[in-house]
Amino acid sequence: MKGYCLKWMSCVVLLALFCPAMRADDPAEAEKLIQGSELYDLCKTMAAPEFSGRLSGDAGYTKAARWAAGRFAEWGLRPIDTRAGFLQAYPSPYSVVESAELTVILPAAAEGKDTAPARLQAELAKDFLPLVFSDSGEARAAAAVFCGWGISAPEIGYDDYAGIDARGRFVLCFRGTPDAKENRYQVHDEHRSRMRTAKGKGALGIVYIYDTVQINPNGDVLAAFTPLMISEAFTDRLLKAEGFSCGQLKRDLLAYRRPLSFPLPVRFDYRVKSRVDAAGIGYNVAGWIEGSDPGLRREVVVLGAHFDACGAHLGLLFPGADDNASGSSVVLGAAKAAAALGVKPKRSVLFVLFGGEEKGLQGSTWFAGHLPEPFTRVTAMLNFDMEGEGDRAGVAVSALPENLKEAILRADDSRKTLTATRVLDPPGVRGSDFAPFFLQGVPCAAFWSNGPHIEYHSPGDTIYRINPDILADIARLAFRAACQVADL
Numbered sequence: 001m002k003g004y005c006l007k008w009m010s011c012v013v014l015l016a017l018f019c020p021a022m023r024a025d026d027p028a029e030a031e032k033l034i035q036g037s038e039l040y041d042l043c044k045t046m047a048a049p050e051f052s053g054r055l056s057g058d059a060g061y062t063k064a065a066r067w068a069a070g071r072f073a074e075w076g077l078r079p080i081d082t083r084a085g086f087l088q089a090y091p092s093p094y095s096v097v098e099s100a101e102l103t104v105i106l107p108a109a110a111e112g113k114d115t116a117p118a119r120l121q122a123e124l125a126k127d128f129l130p131l132v133f134s135d136s137g138e139a140r141a142a143a144a145v146f147c148g149w150g151i152s153a154p155e156i157g158y159d160d161y162a163g164i165d166a167r168g169r170f171v172l173c174f175r176g177t178p179d180a181k182e183n184r185y186q187v188h189d190e191h192r193s194r195m196r197t198a199k200g201k202g203a204l205g206i207v208y209i210y211d212t213v214q215i216n217p218n219g220d221v222l223a224a225f226t227p228l229m230i231s232e233a234f235t236d237r238l239l240k241a242e243g244f245s246c247g248q249l250k251r252d253l254l255a256y257r258r259p260l261s262f263p264l265p266v267r268f269d270y271r272v273k274s275r276v277d278a279a280g281i282g283y284n285v286a287g288w289i290e291g292s293d294p295g296l297r298r299e300v301v302v303l304g305a306h307f308d309a310c311g312a313h314l315g316l317l318f319p320g321a322d323d324n325a326s327g328s329s330v331v332l333g334a335a336k337a338a339a340a341l342g343v344k345p346k347r348s349v350l351f352v353l354f355g356g357e358e359k360g361l362q363g364s365t366w367f368a369g370h371l372p373e374p375f376t377r378v379t380a381m382l383n384f385d386m387e388g389e390g391d392r393a394g395v396a397v398s399a400l401p402e403n404l405k406e407a408i409l410r411a412d413d414s415r416k417t418l419t420a421t422r423v424l425d426p427p428g429v430r431g432s433d434f435a436p437f438f439l440q441g442v443p444c445a446a447f448w449s450n451g452p453h454i455e456y457h458s459p460g461d462t463i464y465r466i467n468p469d470i471l472a473d474i475a476r477l478a479f480r481a482a483c484q485v486a487d488l
Contacts, residue, residue, distance in 0.1 A: 027483055030337040034475045036468035039329040042071075043388065043471065044463040046307075046325035053318045054325075055132075055217065055311025056355040056362065057094035057280025065283040068307065068353055071332055075339045077287030077351065080372040090366040092282030092356055095221050096275045097313040100130045102228070103269040105141060107241050119269075120237060125213065125316060125459065127234040130226070130272045131206075132217035132313060133195075137226040138271040139204050143169045144238075144264040148253050149176055150206060151188040152197050158185075160259045167202030170268050172235070174209050174250060178257040186428055191219045192360070199225050205270075209235050209246060214457035215310040215318050218360050226272050238266050282308075282355035284363045286372070289338050291486065293346035300348045300375040301486045303478060304364065304433050305331045305384040306357030310457055321463045323456060326388025326449070326471060328353050333475035334482060345486035347379060354433045357385075364433035368440060380404055380485050381444045383434040387474045388466040390450035394420030398443040403488055408445055411480035417473045419450065445481075447474060 045067070052060025069086035072079075079085045102122040122128045148160040150173030158178060173194075177185035187193055198206045205226040208216075213229045232246040239245060242265065253260055285307060291297035305327030309320020319325075335351035338344075350372075356362030371378065387393070395418055397405040405421070412418045424444055427435035434444040449470050455461040 025342050027341065027480065030340045031476055031479055033337045033340055034333045034472055034479060036472035039333045039471040039475060040466060040468035042332055043321060043325045043329040043466055046328060047319035047321035047463050049317055053311040054307065054309040054320060055094055055096070056282035056308040056359060057092035057277060058096065058311060060312070061308060061355065062281070062283065065285050065307065065355070068285045068328070068332070072285070072287035072335065072351070075336045077289060077335055077339050080286045080288065080374070086285050086287050088284040088286060088367060088370070088372070089281050090284070090355070090363060092280045092359070092362060093221070093276070093278045094217070094280040094359070095133055095277070096311060097130045097132055097134060098273045098275060100124065100228070100272040100314060101270070102128050104238060105267040105269065106238070107265045122230065122234060124314060126231070127213070128228055128230045129213045129215060130228045130274070131208070131219060132215060132310065133219035133221050134205070134226045134228065134272050134274050135221050135223055135276070136273045137204070137224060139226070140269055141267040142204055142270070144172055144207070144266050144268055145169050145261065146172045146249070146264055147261045148259050149173055149178060150194045150198060151177065151185065152201070153185070153188050156184050158259070160261050161201055162259060162261070164261050166198065169203055170205055170207050170270070171198050171201070171203045172207045172209060172264065174253070178253065191216070195219055195222060195225065195227060215313065216457065217310050217358050221276050226270065228270070228272070238264065241265050282363055284355055284367050285353040286350060287335060288348055288350040289341070289344055291346050291348040292344045296346045297348050298374065298376045299379050300350045300377075301482055302350045302352055302378050302381045302437070303331050303334055303384070303482055304352040304354055304381060306355070306363070306433050307353035308355050308358050308363070310358055316459050318457065318459055319462050321461050321466055322388040322453060323386050323461060324357070326386060326466060327384035329471055330384045330387050330475045330478055333472070334479040337479045338482060345483050347486040348375065349482050349486050350375070357433050361431070361433060361435055365436045368436035378437060378442045381434055381437040381442050382478065382481060382485070383432055383444065383446045384474065384478060385432045385446065385448060386453055387447065387449045388471060389453055391467065391470055392419040392450045393417050393447055393470070393474050393477070394450065395445055395447045396422050396424040397445045398438070399423050401443060404443045404445065404485065407484035407488060408481045411484045412477055415473060415476065417477050447478070449474065
C-alpha cells in the first residue's frame with residue numbers, strides 16, 4: 001500500500017511539472033476562469049457519497065484529497081513537496097459510529113401514569129445522536145444527573161459537580177459557560193476538557209443538550225466513555241417530572257451564574273457500537289504559485305478552507321456541502337485563476353485545503369507548525385468557511401495591519417460582495433482554520449456567506465442548498481484579494 005501511495009504521488013508531481021497551465025495576460029482575464037457552474041460541480045463532487053462525508057483519516061477523505069491534488073496538478077500549481085506532491089500528511093485517529101439505540105425510562109408520573117414506569121424510545125437523528133468520538137458500550141438502567149454546563153473548576157470558584165455523584169451515571173449538560181465574556185471559562189468549554197472532566201468523575205458519558213442534534217467529531221475517544229447529544233424537545237420530556245424545562249434551566253444558569261445541578265428521576269438504556277482507527281492519517285492538500293519578486297517570493301499569503309466534513313455514521317451520510325465543500329470550491333476556483341496569471345504578484349500564494357477542522361483544527365494546526373520548506377513566513381491568511389448559501393458575504397479582519405482590510409475592500413470594490421465587515425476577535429473554542437495562524441501573530445481574515453446555513457452538521461447539508469452565484473462571487477473576491485495582499 002505504501003508503495004502504491006508513493007507511485008500515485010509521484011505521478012501527480014510529474015503531472016504538475018509537465019502539465020501546461022492556462023495563461024492570462026492580466027488578473028481580469030484570469031478571473032474569467034472562475035465560473036459558478038464549475039464551482040458548483042466541484043462542490044457537488046466533494047459532497048458525493050463516493051467520498052463518504054470526508055472524515056479525516058477515513059478512506060473516503062483520503063480518496064477526496066487525492067482528487068483535489070489532481071485538480072491542483074491539472075491547473076499547473078506547484079506541489080509543496082517533490083516526493084509527497086500536494087499532500088501533507090499528519091496523524092488523524094478517527095472513529096465511525098456504526099449503530100446506536102437509546103431508551104429513557106421515565107417515572108410513571110412524568111407521563112401521567114400510576115403504574116409501571118414508561119419507556120421513551122429516542123429517534124435517531126431527531127432526538128439523539130452519539131458524538132462521533134464515542135467508544136463502544138452498553139448501559140442498562142443507568143442513572144442520570146443534570147450538571148449545568150458540565151464544568152468543574154473550583155480553582156476559579158465554579159463547580160457544576162459540587163455535591164453531585166456522577167459515578168456510573170450519565171451527565172446531562174448544556175454546551176457553554178456561565179459567562180461568555182469571561183475568558184477564564186474558555187478552556188473548560190472545549191469538548192476535550194469537558195469530556196475528560198466527566199470521565200474523571202466516573203461518568204459513563206456526557207449527554208449534551210442542544211436545540212437540534214448535530215453530528216460532532218471534535219474530540220478524542222476515551223475508553224469506556226460513551227458521549228451523546230439529545231435535543232431540547234426530547235430533554236423537556238425528561239425534565240417534566242421535576243417541573244423544569246430546558247429554557248428555564250438555561251435562563252437561570254445565565255442569570256445567576258452559579259451551579260444548578262441535581263439528580264434526575266430517569267434512567268438510560270443506551271447501546272452504541274463504533275469502529276476506531278488510532279492509526280488514521282489525515283492530509284492537507286496544498287498547491288502554490290511562486291511570487292515574482294526575488295526578495296519576497298519566499299514569503300507567502302495563505303488562502304485556506306477546511307476540506308473535511310463529518311463522515312458517514314449510523315447509515316447516514318453527512319455530505320458537508322456548505323460546511324465546507326463550498327469554501328473548498330472557493331479556494332480551488334481562486335487557485336485555478338491564480339495559476340493562469342502570466343505575471344504573478346510579488347509574494348507567493350499558497351492554496352490549502354485543510355483536513356481535520358471538524359476534529360479540532362488538526363490539519364491547520366499541523367500546517368502552521370510545519371510550514372513547507374519553500375517558505376520562510378506567512379504574511380497573511382485568508383480563510384473561507386461555509387460560503388455556499390445566500391447571496392452576499394461577510395468578513396472579519398485582524399485589526400492590524402490596517403492595509404490588510406484596505407486591500408480586501410479594494411478587491412471588493414467592483415462587485416460589492418461584502419455586506420458585513422468587523423474586527424476579527426481572538427479565536428476561542430469555536431474558531432476556524434485561521435486560529436493557529438492568528439495565534440502565531442499572522443494577520444488573518446475570515447470570510448463567510450450570509451446563510452441561512454440551517455442544515456449545519458446534518459444529513460441535509462447537500463449540494464441542493466448551494467448557490468453557484470455566491471460561490472463564484474466569493475471565489476472572485478478571494479482571487480482579487482490574494483493578488484492585492486500578496487503585493488502589499
